[in-house]
Amino acid sequence: MRRESVMRSSDAASARVAFADDAAIDRGAQILRDGGLVAFPTETVYGLGADASSSQAVAKIYQAKRRPSFNPLIAHVACLEAARREARLPSAAIKLATKFWPGPLTLVAPAAETCSVCDLARAGLDSVALRVPANRVALALIRAAGRPIAAPSANRSGHVSPVTAAHVVADLDGRVDLVLDGGRANMGLESTIVSFVGEKPAILRPGAIARAEIAAALGMELGAAPEQEAGEAPILAGGTAKSHDAPRASLRLDAAELRPGEAGLDFGGALAASDPSAVVLDLSPGGDLVEAAANVFSFLREFDARGCAAVAVAPIPRHGLGEAINDRLRRAAAPR
Numbered sequence: 001m002r003r004e005s006v007m008r009s010s011d012a013a014s015a016r017v018a019f020a021d022d023a024a025i026d027r028g029a030q031i032l033r034d035g036g037l038v039a040f041p042t043e044t045v046y047g048l049g050a051d052a053s054s055s056q057a058v059a060k061i062y063q064a065k066r067r068p069s070f071n072p073l074i075a076h077v078a079c080l081e082a083a084r085r086e087a088r089l090p091s092a093a094i095k096l097a098t099k100f101w102p103g104p105l106t107l108v109a110p111a112a113e114t115c116s117v118c119d120l121a122r123a124g125l126d127s128v129a130l131r132v133p134a135n136r137v138a139l140a141l142i143r144a145a146g147r148p149i150a151a152p153s154a155n156r157s158g159h160v161s162p163v164t165a166a167h168v169v170a171d172l173d174g175r176v177d178l179v180l181d182g183g184r185a186n187m188g189l190e191s192t193i194v195s196f197v198g199e200k201p202a203i204l205r206p207g208a209i210a211r212a213e214i215a216a217a218l219g220m221e222l223g224a225a226p227e228q229e230a231g232e233a234p235i236l237a238g239g240t241a242k243s244h245d246a247p248r249a250s251l252r253l254d255a256a257e258l259r260p261g262e263a264g265l266d267f268g269g270a271l272a273a274s275d276p277s278a279v280v281l282d283l284s285p286g287g288d289l290v291e292a293a294a295n296v297f298s299f300l301r302e303f304d305a306r307g308c309a310a311v312a313v314a315p316i317p318r319h320g321l322g323e324a325i326n327d328r329l330r331r332a333a334a335p336r
């Protein structure tokens, strides 16, 4: 008995952090394909990675970070070719990618028809943020996973970004399936984010590549960075926050029942509907907040697709991921 419990605790510790050799990277890739979370080094900071094409997997990122809101995440890809399957990159964006990738440059562009990055990772936007990191472990992991990897910094929301595996463990222990230890992330600065969504390229977030370097590569001045919120997640630039950020339907929150003509956004089967033909989508019939987070953006799209003008929304618990879900629904319900 005693031996078993000792083994279990040491197994748990060694299972969570692994020196990033080929075997550990393969194990990490398998965890990612299975919908788990893997922290890995990049040249900027350690990232908390999940399969960007799976909203269930991406929901776990927000849960682990305890983020109070859904910010769009950067999808990490292995090469420019992979990026071009995800986004419609204009020639200026390709010029920057050719010069700075692999490296601390994130490109935001309209999502391509073939985009595999899920709605939740894009926070419901029609654009997608992409980067090819300059780190051997990160690139090997992304290649082995065979899909884009969504990865914000691997720290608890509001804490400082981690630059060592030990920092990740200190912040996220027990919330990540594997931490690949690849030594110190040597830059510590975040990637520079350049958007190609508006008329003119714009820097959404200053970072490790200076504005002047970007301007020189493009042979033009860039649009000004938008006002940004304090804290780790800058708000979206004007021009990117439109589109599917808010549904066309009006939302009535904390509803107990459907009124005539309303559709329903349910949680745990709480909404009473007298009209059996009403459109009712349940974020999670079993009351699971991870499942609800995974569904929220695609369901809001679905109401638009079905032409619903008014949606009654059931109460959603406020703990855990419920905070971010409520935040999103409150914004969507705000008068425009």
Ligand code: AMP
Residues within 6 Å of the ligand: 071, 072, 073, 074, 108, 122, 125, 127, 128, 129, 151, 152, 153, 190, 191, 193, 195, 204, 205, 232, 233, 234, 235, 236, 237, 240
């Ligand atoms: P990070 O905190 O390094 O993971 O970077 C995430 C940030 O990238 C977000 O807070 C946004 O500022 C930006 N971002 C990601 N996706 C998009 C997008 N589709 N449109 C605009 N900005 C984005």
Ligand code: MG
Residues within 6 Å of the ligand: 152, 153, 161, 232
């Ligand atoms: Mg961060």
